[in-house]
Amino acid sequence: MKRLLVALIASMFLMGANLFANDTKGLNVILTSKDAQTQQMAMVLSMMTLKQEKEVKMTLCSSAGDLAVKGKKSTVLKPMNKSPKMMLQAIMKKGAQVQVCPLYLPNANLKEDVLLNGITVAKPPKVAASLLDSNYTTLSY
Template identity: 35%
Template sequence: MKNLILAVCTALTLTGPALAQEAPDTLVTILTAPEPQTQLMAMVLAMQAAQQGAAPHILLCGPAGDIALNDAPASATAPQPPRDMSPKGLLGKIAEMPNAKVEVCAIYLPGKGLQADALMDGVTVAQPPAMAAAMIAPNARIASY
């Protein structure tokens, strides 16, 4: 019995640090949801993660890409309760952060028949190899909405 307790204590001592996870360097947020509340909440959580030290990397695909357009639809610019913030407004604040990266999917603009100049300042077109590398980076976390 004494040997069993010793073995368990030794195992816990050796695996304890492996079980503890460091805070991520980057939060990769993949947003496809069309609902303004979901879009805004994704931006709120990305901003909160940034304020806690994680670099935000946002990928907007499908209907969510519309919030990055200069001429965004009303659903992206309409204030949401309780703080009257819009998905596009908060996305703009994130895009201005020095360590942030905001991108639309590589197929978003061609699918809409648009060019890169249709995107708001601070938003670029994702390159699939670089995005895949960001997603599998060892110290990154992914949030998908």
């Protein structure tokens, strides 16, 4: 009887968590890491989110901002044989909104015209509003 009660409570909790997940609008991703494997994990989880028909809003800061720059190389990783930059472009094609933080370009001595097509410079009030929106889950790498 005790096991049945524990199983019932656990299943109710899992059902509730699943229902909550379905109400989520999407994912905020803040990516700062220079590490290619960390960058790739952010891209993979973003792609999985898009495949579940949820939104992805990604902000690239610090070293991760290099992913947004035309001509900058990105390490190809196994087992997919794709780089984080290749995955970034794929998630953008699927509708992810990608931006660089406003500190990235001036501190890298770059201008906005070096950004890949579709990537913009973030507006802090909009990023903050998205981070505070409880309809989005936030991941930071």
